Amino acid sequence: MTQTRHRVRVSAVARLGPSIREIHLEPLEGDHLPAFSPGSHVVMELPLGEHVLRNAYSLTSSPFERSRYAIAVRRQPDSRGGSRWIHDELVPGRQLRIEAPNNYFPIRAPADGAPLLLIAGGIGITPFMSLLRARRPDSGPMSLHYAFRDRVDTAYLAELKRLLGSDLHTYESTAGERLDPASLLAAQHLGTQVAVCGPAAMIEAVRAKAAALGWPEQRVLYERFSAPAGGTPFRVRLQRSGRSIAVSSEETLLEALERAQVPVRSLCRAGVCGECRTDLLGGEAEHQDLFLSDQEKTAQCAVMPCVSRACAGGELLLDL
Amino acid sequence: MSRIFYSKPSYSPVSPQPHSRHHLIIADASGAARAAKLQAACAGPNTVLLIAPADARLPEAELREPRELADRLSALIAQLPAGTSCYLFGRESFIWPAAIRLQDLGTARSQIHVERCGPMVRDVLCIHCKTRMHDVTDTLVCCDGCDLLLWNYDHFSRRHGAYMGFQVNAEQADDTPVAEALSS
């Protein structure tokens, strides 16, 4: 089954910092884009030269606004060209295709009135923006702890100050400010939900401290702000068609299969939803997903091509 | 084919959870002894809430009615650390509504540990007239509200703290099983 696609037009490109752009998208057909919940992302098709790159971006606009979407993109020096294309090529008026929103990071308090503690690192602020922009006086307590390198190249600071007032806490690392997860978590009360989005090291630190402080796993929600894309090149062989495809260091296994026009169903492109699960007939995969059970990973019987690759120097044999 | 009622709770003895920063222990009169035992086994800081009628002769009981517990928990939750473990001891009709209350305040299910104490009795809710029968000991019970003979069904609502009762001989009046003592 294919995902519903929507044609959109870039209505504005706003500069949030020297290397961050906010892109506004309007529907080309009808007045409404699909409603969504905080933490959702859309997969956007970027026409890069001869092939189409499909990247996921968190929606940063309010879920109550259906006449347009907003996303924010930081220029990544080591990117596969997606962020560079958005920064250099994307101008108002340009038409694009996006898929309907998905949510694998549903940010919410566990109960009405229970506190929500948000922790963002750098561009990891994006999934929180839709929640904060829809905040109402009766929304329940929430606070944001936002760590970044330097104030100048950081998204949404002024707006967040306006939205959150004293519930905003910032940590500018170039000024020597550090977010200390241990003391932050130790000060929270029963019923608090933590949601964290940022670099892997930040997420791991929060999860480890929370576990040490007796937090239940479900009260720590996290999203890596980018799926692991790229790595060591390897080859994949397809049992049914007998084909052999090279996966470059610049692309995921799923992207390589799509490039070779091998049909694989996919949805989240982040190793969460299970849609692209493919039977593994040979070779050892380096599993990066959150979907397969530990048993399945050890047995090497299946692989999630959206995030996982072959173990170094190896080759995979897929049931395709 | 097996018949398992996932709604019917099963229990195993509760012990202090490691890594907890606080232990919240809640019991009714039938769970008071177990609560005291658990408290003694807890290394760290703890709070005990005992809910018992005045005649239960439990001097430390500070709350007399289960409904007082709901308000007390709302106030308490903002003082306890996130890494608190909660333990509930007592009759099913007491421990489960209390567990639901904790969840409605944001506590995760994995933080809540329950142990059934006291005699093998159930509260039964008549699905026809919604009358509640307390301390039912048999597989059949006559409804205090509508007088129908009810089957004490193994379907349990934690929110109600009660099992479902429905008319046992609704299909044929003379087709009634013999009542047996509850075994679980």
Next chain:
Amino acid sequence: MLQLNPVQTFRDDFTYRNSPSAIQRFPFPFPQDEYRYSVNIEPHNGGPAGSVYEHWFDIDEHYLSEIRERAIVLKQDPARCQVRPHMRLAAWDTLEMLMEHFSQDYPEHFTLIRQGNDWMWINRPLEIEQRFRFGDDDSLPLAPFEYITRQAQGDWAMLDQRDGDLFMDGGIITGPADWSLDFDLGMSFKEWHGPVPLAHELGVFDRALKYLCNIQVDRPARRLNWTISINPLMDQSPENYHAWGASRATITPDNVARKVHLRVELQGLHRLPRSHALLFPIRTYLISLQDLVSQPGWGKRLRRVLMTLPPELVDYKGLTRYIGTIIDWLEPWDRDD
């Protein structure tokens, strides 16, 4: 254009009847000649024109009858509609989803006009014209979930999703096949399935739950479920079991064709976009045995399924007293040609 029947009854004199076209489009649920347990969840992305799968939410000739039946049940027992307080946003999601799809799929009967948050809803069959503000509970005569589902066929539940589980946190259940919203409210996925006997491995629940928790906006799923009803009794509730239970002991070879109905539920699962809850419509179709055997192959297949049904399921579905009478009556349709 969809023609709506005048009001018929699902109680007392049971005047409910299927037209020939309703019989033809009946969702016959058995893909093979023997009973086999399966989760049978599949994407719900449309189906052949005129089929019950064509639109997200099927409306058929029985619309007015079901709306009236719902009103009767709610008047007797208001607890059949309950929404836990934290489901307020999900309730508005539901109202929006139903109004959008009804007006798109059945424009001759429903119209939705939106200007910002000022909305106007027109339901011609029920002669309703309602202006309201989207998101403002006070601008509607009833709470939003009850307001819209009183204008929709089938039962509706809202499942809250939190901590990797689903919770039965709201619904309007006036035509259940033997379950009670008032009793099950607040239960987790496994708890409300408590009384269902399950064949095979129990991991089936965990797999289904994982699948449901990953359903995304605009990608609904569906499954069929079935049981048997005596009479076209829509409200086959535990609440009223003391009143309808005796009908199970009334089946004879003379009345089996008229009184016994195959009851099929088309269950949908839709992600509610803002609340991230799931909407769970349970749309019930009833067909008498005499109408069912008018379709080639259906009588034979139903008989074979019933003959291979495990005893626990015969008991759970309440068939014990009359399954033999059904199997005997269907015998002529199960002869080798």
